[in-house]
Every structure is written in C-alpha cells, then in structure tokens.
Amino acid sequence: MEVGFLGLGIMGKAMAMNLLRNGFKVTVWNRTLSKCDELVEHGAAVGETPAAVVKKCKYTIAMLSDPSAAISVVYDKDGVLEEICNGKSYIDMSTVDADTSIKISEGIISKGGRFLEGPVSGSKKPAEDGQLIILAAGEKGLYDEAIPIFDVLGKKSFFLGQVGNGAKMKLVVNMIMGSMMNAFSEGLELTESSGLDPRTLLDVLDLGAMANPMFKMKGPSMLQSKYPPAFPLKHQQKDMRLALALGDENAVSMPVAAAANEAFKKARSMGLGDQDFSAVHEAIKGPKHP
Ligand SMILES: NC(=O)C1=CN([C@@H]2O[C@H](COP(=O)(O)OP(=O)(O)OC[C@H]3O[C@@H](n4cnc5c(N)ncnc54)[C@H](OP(=O)(O)O)[C@@H]3O)[C@@H](O)[C@H]2O)C=CC1
Ligand SMILES: O=CCCC(=O)O
Structure with missing residues (x-):
C-alpha cells in the first residue's frame, strides 16, 4: 500500500518510520524539507509539496502542529486540495478542534476525496513502538480500509462517528x-x-x-x-x-x-x-x- 505522510515532527517521523519498517511504501513531505532525509535513508520517497504527495498516493496522512498548520497544508498553494479527487483519501491525525477538522473535511469532500480524522493518544515512544490509541471519525468505509495502517501505528483504534468527534x-x-x-x-x-x-x-x-x-x-x-x-x-x-x-x-x-x-x-x-x-x-x- 502506498501512503503519503505530511509532517515529520516528533510524532510524524516516528509514525512514518514505523510504516516503512512494516513494509508500506511511504512518500513524505515536511515544511522544512531537510527533515525528510532520515526517512529517505530508510526507503521513503519525497514529495516536493503536499499536492505532489497526494498526486502520488491513494492515502495521505497528516500529523501537523496545530489548527493553522493543518488548514494551511490543505488550503494553501501547492496544498492537498490541488490534487485530492475521487479515489483519493486524506487522514488528518493532528490534534485540532472540531471546527478545523470539519473545515478540512468539507474541502476534501468538495473535491470528491474521502476524509477521516484520527488524532492519537500516546506520545513519542508509543509512536515509535506502534502503540498509539487512534480516535478516528469521519467516513466509515475509509476507516475500514485504513485498518491495516492503524494496526501498524497503534494498539487500538476507535471509530467515533461523525467528523469532529475524534477531535x-x-x-x-x-x-x-x-x-x-x-x-x-x-x-x-x-x-x-x-x-x-x-x-x-x-x-x-x-x-x-x-x-x-x-x-x-x-x-x-x-x-x-x-x-x-x-x-x-x-x-x-x-x-x-x-x-x-x-x-x-x-x-x-x-x-x-x-x-x-x-x-x-x-x-x-x-x-x-x-x-x-x-x-x-x-x-x-x-x-x-x-
Ligand atoms: N508529541 C506528542 O507526544 C504528541 C503530539 N500530538 C499532536 O500531534 C501533532 C504533531 O505533534 P509533534 O510531532 O509533537 O509536533 P512537532 O512540533 O514536533 O512537529 C510539528 C510538525 O508540524 C509542522 N508544521 C508546523 N507549522 C506548519 C505550517 N504552518 N505548515 C506546514 N507544516 C507545519 C512542522 O514542520 P517543520 O518541521 O517545518 O517545523 C512539523 O512537521 C500536534 O497536533 C500534537 O498536538 C498528539 C499526540 C502526542
Ligand atoms: O497529545 C499528546 C498526548 C501525549 C500522551 O498521550 O502521552
């Protein structure tokens, strides 16, 4: 399964590394692009922009600092919305408020894409060990498809219903x-x-x-x-x-x-x-x- 990953901070780096270790093909992007280097050494490909990652991958995950970062990566120039379309899915695992998540969901769905929020409980070590707790909400069909990803990232995932409930x-x-x-x-x-x-x-x-x-x-x-x-x-x-x-x-x-x-x-x-x-x-x- 080819997965895109946006945001390689403390959590994103550990989660993307985990996906690579477990046999996923991963294409990464980070605002500070040099942070991609370590992932590349472990087999990741790099996308120059969030849009480039979405163009390449059927599923793209984001792990960004806060609401303004999560919105910017989707809505700004070279952002996710430029390439998301029917057949592509976006899973935002950043910790944001429900309004932010709903705004992102609306943008993705308006372009024909599918959306799931999946903030996590657990910190750096559980992220490295694939022991996170995933609080997903949004499209149930996408949640079911994403289980192989969540099984690698976490020890347990919950599906909580409509977008905003996970947040x-x-x-x-x-x-x-x-x-x-x-x-x-x-x-x-x-x-x-x-x-x-x-x-x-x-x-x-x-x-x-x-x-x-x-x-x-x-x-x-x-x-x-x-x-x-x-x-x-x-x-x-x-x-x-x-x-x-x-x-x-x-x-x-x-x-x-x-x-x-x-x-x-x-x-x-x-x-x-x-x-x-x-x-x-x-x-x-x-x-x-x-
Ligand atoms: N650390 C933890 O224990 C946990 C964190 N979380 C949540 O996960 C998310 C990430 O946390 P963590 O990895 O610790 O945070 P970091 O501060 O380590 O990483 C933040 C990431 O967001 C990126 N970023 C920040 N602003 C922007 C922007 N305007 N545009 C694009 N990218 C941006 C950073 O890019 P750059 O490298 O260029 O700065 C970096 O990749 C947060 O929402 C946090 O609340 C959830 C569970 C546990
Ligand atoms: O959002 C961060 C959570 C950290 C933790 O669960 O230990």
Whole structure:
C-alpha cells in the first residue's frame, strides 16, 4: 500500500518510520524539507509539496502542529486540495478542534476525496513502538480500509462517528492529562518544600490507585529539572486552550483545567514551549525563598 505522510515532527517521523519498517511504501513531505532525509535513508520517497504527495498516493496522512498548520497544508498553494479527487483519501491525525477538522473535511469532500480524522493518544515512544490509541471519525468505509495502517501505528483504534468527534475526544483526554500534570507537579513541590523526599512520593503513588505511566516516566526527570521533549509544552497548552473553548461552547465549567492552562501559559512565557509539557514544573516551582 502506498501512503503519503505530511509532517515529520516528533510524532510524524516516528509514525512514518514505523510504516516503512512494516513494509508500506511511504512518500513524505515536511515544511522544512531537510527533515525528510532520515526517512529517505530508510526507503521513503519525497514529495516536493503536499499536492505532489497526494498526486502520488491513494492515502495521505497528516500529523501537523496545530489548527493553522493543518488548514494551511490543505488550503494553501501547492496544498492537498490541488490534487485530492475521487479515489483519493486524506487522514488528518493532528490534534485540532472540531471546527478545523470539519473545515478540512468539507474541502476534501468538495473535491470528491474521502476524509477521516484520527488524532492519537500516546506520545513519542508509543509512536515509535506502534502503540498509539487512534480516535478516528469521519467516513466509515475509509476507516475500514485504513485498518491495516492503524494496526501498524497503534494498539487500538476507535471509530467515533461523525467528523469532529475524534477531535473532541482527543481534547477531553488531553485536558485531563494537562490537569493531572499540574496536580502532580504541585505535589512534588509540596513534598520537597515541606521537608519530605519527593522520590518517596513517586514510590507511594506508584503503589496505589493513582499509579500511571505518566507519573512513573516523567517524575524522575522532573525531579532533576530535565524535560527532553516528547510532547512539547506549546502543544499541550494549545490543547488546553482548545478544550476550554469546547467547554465554553457547551457551558461546562472547568476551573481545574483553566488553572492548569494558566500554568502552561506561564511556562510558555518563560521560554519553555519547546520543552516537554512536564516543564510546567518550572512554572509551578517558582523562585525559592530562604
Ligand atoms: N508529541 C506528542 O507526544 C504528541 C503530539 N500530538 C499532536 O500531534 C501533532 C504533531 O505533534 P509533534 O510531532 O509533537 O509536533 P512537532 O512540533 O514536533 O512537529 C510539528 C510538525 O508540524 C509542522 N508544521 C508546523 N507549522 C506548519 C505550517 N504552518 N505548515 C506546514 N507544516 C507545519 C512542522 O514542520 P517543520 O518541521 O517545518 O517545523 C512539523 O512537521 C500536534 O497536533 C500534537 O498536538 C498528539 C499526540 C502526542
Ligand atoms: O497529545 C499528546 C498526548 C501525549 C500522551 O498521550 O502521552
């Protein structure tokens, strides 16, 4: 199966590599074209533009940073819409809001193409290991055809119905994750400031009902103030912002998420946007008093 892949950031690179490893023919494009080189070394072909990739491939996947990037790659010059047509399909796996996804879907369908959204839960390592959780919505026939692709990229895929439902589910999941990260960071800081060993807190948490891979993986590096980016903080803040907008639309009060968003914004203002989202710990720690 020949698959196009647009966007070779942390996630896209790992996902495209995985497809190559599993025998797919992959044609890649990235705005910064030099990022295609490593994929080419592993057998990928390169398309000079998103339109060139769509022209070559029956199925094209996108994994782009945010709503404006996802829209631009479809609607701008040399974009997806120039070549999408009957018989071709577009699967956008970026994390965006439902309105963005619907706008992309409308453009693709107006040209005779088929559309599926498929945002993912899981980060860099699950992407490398093909262990993502895929939250698909859109055309069911395309979803069924895309199962061989999703089986390589993920450990489980869900079909959630009409376009927008995948985007919404993803935002809910990341809103919970961002709020949890804030509570965890405050707990680490409170432990340390009240004279306790935060490494003991990690052990206690890991043995109880709140044990989870995120605390286990990120806690030790947070205690060393190390935040190598797996999920960039700027993207987590984007997801909090979009989740809060979803809350606004539905009149759902979300004071916890709103407070977490403020902490992520503060961390961004401290220049931590490209660090892992666990770097919110730096914003929560604040200056030390004697
Ligand atoms: N990292 C993670 O753990 C996870 C991320 N996600 C989501 O997946 C998506 C990608 O995340 P991730 O790989 O981490 O992000 P990165 O920041 O590593 O990569 C972003 C990608 O988007 C491209 N891009 C940004 N702006 C534009 C634009 N205007 N036009 C064209 N391309 C653009 C970048 O191109 P260039 O190289 O030229 O900058 C790059 O390929 C995001 O929506 C994120 O929220 C979902 C699950 C987990
Ligand atoms: O959107 C990013 C999700 C990161 C994760 O699920 O660990």
